[in-house]
Amino acid sequence: MPRTVRTLLRALDRASLATNLPGEPAGWPYASLVLVAVDHDLSPILLLSDMAEHTRAIKADGRVSLLFDGTVGLDQPLTGPRATVLGRAVRTADQRLKTRFLTRHPDAALYSGFKDFAFYRVAVERAHLVGGFGKIRWIDAAELAPPSAPGLAEAEASIVDHMNADHADALQLYAAKLIGRAGEGWKMTGIDPEGLDLRRGGEVARLAFDVPLQAVGEARKVLVDLVGKARARP
CATH class of the missing domain: 3.20.180.10 (PNP-oxidase-like)
Structure with a gap:
């Protein structure tokens, strides 16, 4: 199951981001579509605008969840895999992460350098995998950790x-x-x-x-x- 989650995250280039709104309407969960790349350690990488509601929410509370939906095209979507990843989003200036995201999303280079855009790394803490009917499990970060290839x-x-x-x-x-x-x-x-x-x-x-x-x-x-x-x- 951990490899199923890793494969799902790496196979998709977008996800639904859920954050907790700090302003009006305060305390409500807010879901939005984001482009995503996934680093070698399975940390999702996001490029967000400071003007977006989800970015304002992250600045107030870094806890987020990302839904990766692998059910597109299935006649019965509920039989397909999807994973919700829980983690904490932190702004990053790591050039390697920027390169990995922009290689995954080359069109984003058009606006990635704007002053109101910034990259964020999500440190994964848990994932909830639904692999189909009856195939449901919480997986901790340690178990999700991918194999390493130094260098x-x-x-x-x-x-x-x-x-x-x-x-x-x-x-x-x-x-x-x-x-x-x-x-x-x-x-x-x-x-x-x-x-x-x-x-x-x-x-x-x-x-x-x-x-x-x-x-x-x-x-x-x-x-x-x-x-x-x-x-x-x-």
Whole structure:
């Protein structure tokens, strides 16, 4: 179940954010749609405007919840997975987090530098997974913790740039043969120990690794092996 939550969070590029309004109407929960990227440690990263109601709420009370809905397209949505993540949102100036978010959401670069926009990191404390009827469980942060690959987070930007610049054909193979997504122009937006993320316009896709990476040095071999696996597919 923890991996189900991690996969769900990483596969989606948006979530419903719930905050506690400090002003009128005070004390009411407030839900809004936000774009999201997820860091290597599973912390959601948000880019928020100071003028938004949810940002004013976070400045007064950093406790938030984020609903990641994996039921889109299902004939019976209540049979599909969704996870609500509870955590505390804190403003961040970490350049690596900014890069990860903007690579995931390239259009956000148009306004990310405005003075009234800022990045926030949500430190996850718990998650509530509903995997379908009868598949319900609270999961603590320690159990949600993803595997670690030392050096990968720091090398991620260069790996992504290299794949997009020099191996666009490999990314198309990943999308078409391993994930079953049509169309040209897929770009890599991230890589973490458990998989890699792709984007094509408004569409995102997640390719999970068979075995999690344990070190940054393993990334190249896995990416090459995936090309061979894709070419072997009919």
